[in-house]
Amino acid sequence: MNNTLEQLAIHTITTRPWSAEECIAKYSAAGISGITFWRYNFETSSPESLGRQAREAGLEVVSLARGGFFPAETRLKRQEAIDDNFRAIDEARAAGAPSLVLVCGAFSGQSLDESRRHIHDGIAACIEHAQQAGVILAVEPLHPMYAESRSAINSMQQANQLCESLGNHPNVGIACDVYHTWWDPSLEEEISRAAKSGNLTAFHICDWVTPTTDLLNDRALMGEGCIELKKLSTAVKAAGFSGYHEVEIFSNRWWKSDQDNYLSAIIASFKKI
Amino acid sequence: MNNTLEQLAIHTITTRPWSAEECIAKYSAAGISGITFWRYNFETSSPESLGRQAREAGLEVVSLARGGFFPAETRLKRQEAIDDNFRAIDEARAAGAPSLVLVCGAFSGQSLDESRRHIHDGIAACIEHAQQAGVILAVEPLHPMYAESRSAINSMQQANQLCESLGNHPNVGIACDVYHTWWDPSLEEEISRAAKSGNLTAFHICDWVTPTTDLLNDRALMGEGCIELKKLSTAVKAAGFSGYHEVEIFSNRWWKSDQDNYLSAIIASFKKI
Numbered sequence: 001m002n003n004t005l006e007q008l009a010i011h012t013i014t015t016r017p018w019s020a021e022e023c024i025a026k027y028s029a030a031g032i033s034g035i036t037f038w039r040y041n042f043e044t045s046s047p048e049s050l051g052r053q054a055r056e057a058g059l060e061v062v063s064l065a066r067g068g069f070f071p072a073e074t075r076l077k078r079q080e081a082i083d084d085n086f087r088a089i090d091e092a093r094a095a096g097a098p099s100l101v102l103v104c105g106a107f108s109g110q111s112l113d114e115s116r117r118h119i120h121d122g123i124a125a126c127i128e129h130a131q132q133a134g135v136i137l138a139v140e141p142l143h144p145m146y147a148e149s150r151s152a153i154n155s156m157q158q159a160n161q162l163c164e165s166l167g168n169h170p171n172v173g174i175a176c177d178v179y180h181t182w183w184d185p186s187l188e189e190e191i192s193r194a195a196k197s198g199n200l201t202a203f204h205i206c207d208w209v210t211p212t213t214d215l216l217n218d219r220a221l222m223g224e225g226c227i228e229l230k231k232l233s234t235a236v237k238a239a240g241f242s243g244y245h246e247v248e249i250f251s252n253r254w255w256k257s258d259q260d261n262y263l264s265a266i267i268a269s270f271k272k273i
Numbered sequence: 274m275n276n277t278l279e280q281l282a283i284h285t286i287t288t289r290p291w292s293a294e295e296c297i298a299k300y301s302a303a304g305i306s307g308i309t310f311w312r313y314n315f316e317t318s319s320p321e322s323l324g325r326q327a328r329e330a331g332l333e334v335v336s337l338a339r340g341g342f343f344p345a346e347t348r349l350k351r352q353e354a355i356d357d358n359f360r361a362i363d364e365a366r367a368a369g370a371p372s373l374v375l376v377c378g379a380f381s382g383q384s385l386d387e388s389r390r391h392i393h394d395g396i397a398a399c400i401e402h403a404q405q406a407g408v409i410l411a412v413e414p415l416h417p418m419y420a421e422s423r424s425a426i427n428s429m430q431q432a433n434q435l436c437e438s439l440g441n442h443p444n445v446g447i448a449c450d451v452y453h454t455w456w457d458p459s460l461e462e463e464i465s466r467a468a469k470s471g472n473l474t475a476f477h478i479c480d481w482v483t484p485t486t487d488l489l490n491d492r493a494l495m496g497e498g499c500i501e502l503k504k505l506s507t508a509v510k511a512a513g514f515s516g517y518h519e520v521e522i523f524s525n526r527w528w529k530s531d532q533d534n535y536l537s538a539i540i541a542s543f544k545k546i
Contacts, residue, residue: 108483
């Protein structure tokens with residue numbers, strides 16, 4: 001059975017040329033059910049206002065992207081990162097988003113082990129604030145090609161271990177993005193492990209193409225590439241996940257195209273999964 | 274204790290602007306101990322001749338790169354891949370190389386599971402020929418960013434499982450390349466596992482930099498990037514590996530530079546590991 005629009009949410013960065021208000025109007029008119037804001041949206045409109053506008057347009061606010069980036073060179077900078085995550089948690093609450101996606105962080109010159117300790121300790125320092133705000137901190141494992149620059153958490157197994165080391169706290173979860181994880185032979189097993197512990201809180205989709213000409217902004221629309229989306233969609237549902245499929249595509253190619261046609265293409269490709 | 278030149282080998286592709294004969298002369302003059310040929314070297318000189326020239330110059334022929342690429346769309350193409358690996362094995366023997374590096378293969382449109390079956394079966398079909406030739410088939414796990422295009426074997430754990438599924442045959446081994454594996458939290462454990470089973474047969478070094486501007490040809494010289502080379506060099510030695518550190522760098526940037534200066538830089542950076 002194919003997916004229906006009740007299960008479809010879109011990250012505003014997917015249609016980056018549109019303002020948050022345009023995203024709300026266009027997604028709603030197209031019959032899409034959920035929206036995930038990015039923090040850059042709040043540079044021009046408040047989280048409260050955008051959250052209200054989305055709900056008035058019939059959209060559920062699914063999540064806010066993104067917090068994280070805990071590893072840093074000094075204790076002061078690590079505290080600044082935690083402070084910024086507190087602000088992101090507050091913004092998520094203000095927008096009515098039940099979840100904040102975490103890109104956990106890493107930087108050149110620091111060992112992976114040390115970055116992983118900073119990530120663990122940074123999340124631990126944010127849990128109480130997240131709990132008070134009613135926001136889940138959703139750890140997103142990033143592709144190993146970002147291990148130096150963006151996240152030292154690079155597999156579902158690591159994300160599971162991180163959640164477990166934090167006591168499977170109800171305000172810590174995992175955002176499983178197929179772009180980052182599709183290659184992993186233990187992916188389905190780790191999806192199941194996450195779901196069983198109540199930690200699978202988000203599912204992001206897009207596609208991978210070869211050649212990938214840009215490490216950041218050359219993601220593809222579902223169906224253009226090699227990711228076995230139907231298999232993975234079935235796997236998360238079979239594991240008990242009943243949340244949205246969130247479309248999160250960074251693509252210079254698609255951003256240059258007509259965004260209305262692009263939105264139609266997103267919907268058409270989603271229905272085929 | 275730092276590394277010495279007795280442990281240093283270089284892949285001819287690292288200094289691609291040089292012919293195989295130039296590589297032999299330059300590496301030898303610089304006091305380097307080993308050389309790994311690439312099959313393109315045999316387009317202009319025979320493996321027998323290059324192997325003899327290397328030994329006469331005091332270089333050990335460490336390996337031949339590369340065979341593999343077993344997954345294919347049809348049974349005929351899979352057989353052609355096996356036939357080509359037979360030829361590569363023969364070339365390795367002719368050059369006096371005790372090992373053939375395998376980039377195992379993958380292609381868009383085929384599931385990872387199916388590609389992994391093709392890889393297993395392809396290697397199995399080559400073992401007897403490799404044994405007769407006295408050549409080890411060294412599975413090289415490739416970075417997950419190549420899972421669609423070059424290899425569906427993307428971690429040391431997978432390579433270990435593959436070797437084990439082939440009965441830990443003495444003519445099947447693993448080439449552990451830090452570029453592909455450095456991000457993996459289980460890397461040291463899997464290095465130890467490979468060594469204990471007698472499967473750790475090669476160790477390749479270079480470095481990873483951010484931003485990586487080209488998925489194929491933007492590798493860095495040791496010390497330029499983030500890979501914890503001293504830790505990993507120590508780990509392979511502690512696991513019992515006593516073979517060469519093979520420098521394998523694909524770099525548009527370095528290929529454009531003066532290759533004599535580059536060779537000096539390779540030696541200087543290797544000594545610091």
